[in-house]
Amino acid sequence: MTSTADKATAETVDTVTLTIDGKETTVPKGTLIIRAAEQVGIDIPRFCDHPLLAPAGACRQCLVDVAAPDREGNVRAFPKPQASCTMQAMDGMIVNTQHTSDEAKNAQEGVMELLLINHPLDCPVCDKGGECPLQNQALSHGRSESRFIDVKRVFEKPLPLSSEILLDRERCVLCQRCTRFSKEIAGDAFIDLQNRGAMQQIGTFDEDVLGFDGYEPIGVAAEDESGRAFSSYYSGNTVQICPVGALTSAAYRFRSRPFDLVSSPGISEHDSSGAAIRTDHRRGTILRRLSDNDPVVNEEWITDKDRFAFSWQNLSDRLERPLVRGDDGELHEASWPDAIARAAEGLKAAAGLTGTPADKKAKGVGVLPGGRITMEDAYAYQKFARVALGTNDVDVRTRTASDEEQEFLGSTVAGSGMGVTFADLEKAPTVLLAGFEPEDEGGVVFLRLRKAYGTQRVLTVAPFLSRGAEKLDATLIQAVPGGEAAALASIKGAADAAESLQAEGSVIIVGERLAGSPGALSEALRLAKRTGARLAWIPRRAGERGAVEAGALPGLLPGGRDATAASARDAIAKAWGVDSLPESPGRNAAEIIAAAASGTLSGLVIGGVTPSDLTDDLAAALARTDFVVSLEVRRTDVARYADVVLPVAPPSEKPGTFVNWEGRLRGFATAIRTDAISDHRALDFLGRELGADLKVGTVADVNEQLALLGAAGKSERVKAPSVKAGKARKAAGDELVLASWHLLVDEGALQDGEPYLAGTGRTAVARLSPATAERIGVKDGVVTLTAGGRGTIELPVALTDMADGVVWVPAKSPGSWVAQELGVHPGALVRVKGGI
């Protein structure tokens, strides 16, 4: 804790003392009556009140009798009951709730009766039934008889706000939690109150007031009277906080009742934030996921991807038994012992461990774990590579990566423990984003930055202001991909950005994309030194930080130790009880794939890697490799080339730890018990068969080893990178510089099988500046992109205020699979033709 924080807590907090239902209580000044009552265990019914939203006083369900001292100090009762969720506690206040005051009780019953007048009372067909605050409070605080005999107001139902979110206006109690969430928390002011009186309803905002700016959702989003559709990455939260069944999700519609469900806490596998989730399942099937409350990480919010994308693991291509390629060239189901024996035999030959003359011809095995694994799995993969296979060729970074990045990770990230935290982000006076889009790539990181809206300055190094950056009111430091280093270098001296960053507590966030821009990470380090700002690396995938800690990079041993340093290798070898670790420097993922493609690698062990995510032709590389072992949850394209396929568990069916970008260990237990085993357990079997006892059979084994190893000492560490700033490529003729990143909702492998969620993703467009569009002569509003890859991309153009000579396309949205079709990373030149 910093010294300033110490001072703040040491200061005496102003308190007030009040009496609630005869109980005297002392609370900090500014506490709302409803919270003060909670603290002494008095329950006041409520709908609109939510601890993370600003008070609204919209539903009036929380009325209580209040008497407060006036200026002369005489305690005087308010003439009418007051909303306890908007009124702050005062010294000497006397509050009587429904428990002690008939007037309060009467008022609450009256409000409840009023709320129910137009309510359809269709609980039997309502998804909220059984866990509905309105149901519960109508029973506990309402009258048992209704005096209403007239005809109820009806609306058409349900009204799809998007392909995922459905609105039933008849059930709405107009508490405005949803609209307040959208405006205050997510910044997507898509829905609001409309009309008056009995016809008052939640509806979508007027199109003319808030345009989509080319960010239309893909799916059908019916428009309400004012003609706007709902598009937000955080929309699912409104379903969770709606105190009635007015907002429901298409995915969970009519699927179950709360008493059917078993709830297990977990950690989301979708991004590096490590958001706490609750998985609700019935008979071994996940039916829904909700946000769990974790104040230090995700508070009570998660992204729609965290919430809705879970069907991928139970699709029809789920692997249940090991597969072994038979003599007929086809994969056949096999028992675990057979598959392990076959895999070990093949790997032995490929790694040259048979002890026969054939070993001379063996060219070694590479290991590609993929970035979605837990820390334990990552540790097992690298130990398997280094001990069982005797190679440093292991890399989780199946994305754009560089040696500079590895040095950066080894020197600054690995073994550094908890660095910048979510709370630090919220408090930071200035945040600089480089190669990182918080809304698209950071999940709930965006919500924390957004929470500081108005008090925080956000600077972003990007080719243009994305919608997320706009919602943060960010200042653009324009940079063409590849030119980020120069842009970062320019933040110095009296530059306005440099001065902002000097404010204490400022943070520089670098994303994984910066690895593709030579010198950028070195510049970020220099900038941090110059300004005193703290540095945080936020990768996209959930397993990356854990893999960095566990040493699943070619040049990194566990705890950030340098694999090229003899002292570090010796220390690890000693801890592992082996003679030595392989000395020859390892190859990174791209180099491993290139080696396999050119026939200079005999074997591959490959985890959760999706071929279409790679710029290199993985299929061709796999086809060329003699022996491929795949550890996968589903039968993917990799299986087509694999000799042995070992089925492994998805995160919901195993225990493990994700390390989030903060460096926080996010351990989770098995949510659903199945026979499926973790990657590390499969590798433990395989290791034994290869004659190496890796001791990575259980989560506890791995964690014990990691704890014993600890972080690297100074002498064992990798040196910080110091690479000269690279230059962006020059656009010329019809060749433009490619800019691209993954949108949060796109066609990533973990979002398969969820059409309702896919519908809320944003329509893929190619962004060009007006001048560039004119220069290349865009016809019919469409452009075609080509590069050295396997195909082309055709997308409608959205003219955007952005750097000239740059074309931006989403990385894996429908019709825009950049890595596969173009085969290049952002920063490369692509040929852009106007028209098809």
Place this chain on the structure above:
Amino acid sequence: MSEPDDVWKVNRERDGEAQRFESNFPENGAVGRAFAPVAGFGVTLRNFFRPTVTEQYPDKKTPAMPRYHGRHQLNRYADGLEKCIGCELCAWACPADAIYVEGDSNTEDAQYSPGERYGRVYQINYLRCIFCGLCIEACPTRALTMTNEYELAGPTREGLIYEKQDLLAPMQDAMLAAPHPMVPDTVDDDYYRGDVTAVVDSQIEWVRERRPDDPTLPENRSTEPAEARRG
């Protein structure tokens, strides 16, 4: 003394007390004492002259009382749409956890019950059911009622889990099998209020177009009574 010994001792003491028990009944006289060994046959003899109550089940089946709690039935509306909306309230009410329900959305192409929701999966496990009828009380649409059928035995466990098709009420003569659209210009409330009393032509037309062989279409109806067509 060890604990078991203690218990043993206490029990023996109690036995001793039991032996000291004296009957409240008056002592029999001499004749009574003489006939005491065969006195029990008196009951048998008396019953020779009383009407028999033995039922000749299964040769002769006697109907149960009208409100007997027998096998459940899932009812239909007059036009053949199912009453069950898949709300799971019956499952919730069941003290024996005998009912399993999964709801789903009605769609334009497949409308099984009035309104948005219907019961896609419906199972009652008769190995668990205690025939208390709480489920019947919970059902908001009167979809679930109990019949008088009591022959609920079987050789397998699976066989005693009744599925939706086993529980659905037989089609009455004028009914049209679901799925088909609701009666035009009605809402679910009209069904609940009992305002829908018969199939209309447009519904028949709809089914005819899609399932010309449906046995509940007027032209395909056989002359046998409905009950015989069931199953």
